[in-house]
Amino acid sequence: MRVIPALLIGAGTLTTSLAYADDTSSSTQSPANDATSGSDKTGDNKVRSLATVTINGTRQQAPEVSSGALGTRSDLETPFSTRVVTQQDLEDRQVKSLGKVFAEDSAVMSLGDTYSFNAYSINVRGIPLDDYNGYKINGLPFYMTTVELPVESFESIQLLKGASGFMYGFGAPGGIINFVTKKPTDTFTFSADVGYSSDSVFSQHIDTGGRFGPDSMFGYRFNITHEQGDTYNDAHVLRNSESLSLDARLTRSLTWTFDGLYQSRKVDGGIQDVMLSDYTGTGLPRAPSGRTNLSAYGDTFFNSNVYFVGSGLHWQIDPVWKASIDYSHSKDERNYSGQWLDLLDEQGDFNTYLNRSRGSSIYDVVQATLEGKFSTGPVDHQVGLGASEQWLSKKTVPHYLYTDIGSNNLYDTITQHTWDGTYDYSQQYNNFNSQQKSIFASDTLSVLKYWSILAGIRYTSYHQTSWTSPSASPVSYTQNPVTPTLALMFRPRSDLLFYASYVEALEDGGTAAQGYANANQVLDPIKSKQYEVGVKYDGRHVGASAALFRIERGAEYGNAQNVYVSNGKERINGLELDGHVDLPAGFRVAASTAWEAGTYSETEADLIGKRIEGIPRWQATLQISDRIPGVTGLTANAEVHYYGSMMADANNNYVLPSFTLVNAGLSYRTTVAGHGVTLRAEVDNLFNRHYWGFLQSDYMFVGAPRTLALNARFDL
Helix, strand or coil: CCHHHHHHHHHHHHHHHHHHHCCCHHHHCCHHHHHHCCCCCCCCCCCCCCCCCCCCCCCCCCCCEECHHHCEECHHHCCCCEEEEEHHHHHHCCCCCHHHHCCCCCCEEECCCCCCCCCCCEEECCEECCCCCCEEECCEECCCCCCCCCHHHEEEEEEEECCCHHHHCCCCCCEEEEEEECCCCCCCEEEEEEEEECEEEEEEEEEEEEEECHHHCEEEEEEEEEEEEEECCCCEEEEEEEEEEEEEECCCCEEEEEEEEEEEEEEECCCCCEECCCCCCCCCCCCCCCCCCCCCCCCCEEEEEEEEEEEEEEEECCCCCEEEEEEEEEEEEEEEEEEEEEECCCCCEEEEEEEEEEEEEEEEEEEEEEEEEEEECCEEEEEEEEEEEEEEEEEECCCCEEEEEEEEECCCCCCCCCCCCCCCCCCCEEEEEEEEEEEEEEEEEEECCCEEEEEEEEEEEEEEEECCCCCCCCEEEEECCEEEEEEEEEEEECCEEEEEEEEEEEECCCECCCCCCCCCCECCCEEEEEEEEEEEEECCCEEEEEEEEEEEEEEEEECCCCCEEEEEEEEEEEEEEEEEEEEHHHEEEEEEEEEEEEEEECCCCCCCCCECCCCCCEEEEEEEEEECCCCCCEEEEEEEEEECCEECCCCCCCEECCEEEEEEEEEEEEEECCEEEEEEEEEECCCCCCCEEEEECCEEEECCCCEEEEEEEEEC
16 A cells, blocks of 8 residues: 555656746746736625635636735735635535545545534644634634534635634634635526435535626625435435625725525434544454444434624725725534444444533624735835634533443444433533634735745734533633744745745633543643745646645643643644646646654653654545546546554554545536536545544544435526
């Protein structure tokens, strides 16, 4: 299997070396002109979103978008590693879950199964994203826990890798994921599609938009989705979602926007994950097929409801200055009766634990920003100023149900168990409140023609209060951190950037899980630092990037006294290589490779020097796509994903084996009676590889089996 990462690393290196063989005609354009060529002259429809890399078969200018407190700029003006997945790519790959969105990026790994309540969880650069602040909708935070957002409602999903303390405030240093909602279209559009996925899940989706009123003053975009059926692991899913985006061009320079989203998602049956806390083997048992029904209890479910509304005013003061104010309110509700498998030995014996609980959260955010450009003598400035305030409150039940209901084996017919107890989770109590008030400012100074310096700083007043039970005394934490960002950039051509950056960040502390002596305790925030150097090239037919980074971060783990603590440090070093080349006749090759090494330091003696769990040394992807000769509109693609072995626990007792997945697909675009018709077919895990996936320390999940997805779309 060592051959596969070597091939993929070679492919990544090849595409990087091809960068300078690309057409250099764009080098005649000055960096200053290139930086502003994508600006929106009307000043409307501005949303906060991460810097974008546009990737397709022909050369396009990267659109200008906002990167948090940095303000509006293109990817080649941003000294950080980014990735964007567009609506078109989401549709082509028939993506329904967040775990698959960034599957083509080797620095990203999914931490859950699609039909469990961990499907949302993502690991970036070896670090799980922060539920409190790691996920945004239109740049504003959304409490993302046990939730799958409706992918059909977004025009892009964007990833800013690494620490982002200055740009977005609190957040884990793995990165930030930003969901950008679909916006009103200038002309009337309507599309409908129907889909099928293994084993018998059917979906229907409608997307329509347009403008109306005097001088097309008002715009709208509406999406509605229904999904229902039996999944590959004998669970049943029922999902309904609606989203609405509105805008009003109040004047030529002032635009009002509104976004609303609702989703109800219910999954009946199946299991959640596999625990290793009582495991006695020396090596892990072989993974069962993802089609295996390991459920031993008939009444299990996971229900979630998500609500989000956001509104803003966006004022284009003049061609280079703009101001905006935005507000969002979100709420999620969830309740579940889940099964967790407590794996016991190498023969595959396990106990089933029945776990029932309920929770909810409310998040309110308001933010105001001012962005613009000016010059002082020979120095050009691109500045961003702003202030924000956000409030998060969470509720949970006073007592979790967590009980052993009987034993089974991974490879034998599952014996059904019963449980005669009762559990009331109708009551909830407020177990966490936090408030953040921030002011921030940045200035990018362009000097000596090709050089620029970015300096940013954010001051945050942070306060949190938590309770471990309704009768417990509150535990409060207050801190006023200052998080700086510094970067040096060299841009000798409009399509080439070299950079070095330094970022500090704070993230909310984790919550002790059931089974720890301090269950439900919310730990204090932890600090992180990131150092990164990189290069980006965005040519006409070739694109490539490389980033070398180090992240230093506080460590959280369960100690020998069975207490979940925040103590010591962890260090992650990594190298990322990405590249693509577009060849004649629609042929494209793309590769992504990441090497990461993480270790514990300054922790308890038995952990010092141990590898951080859940970080494969190597990850790599290779993609090939081509237009099939002789059949207009037919495109084929194939992907290979390699995941290196990784530690399953902090003490490095168990190793999750490496595995390789192969996906393949076909897409056919044609017209019928003047209307667009698109047919798609996708097979994931083509060779039906059985594998263990990593969730968190001492927890893993059964990997998805071979699955088929079909979709037919009609455009009016």
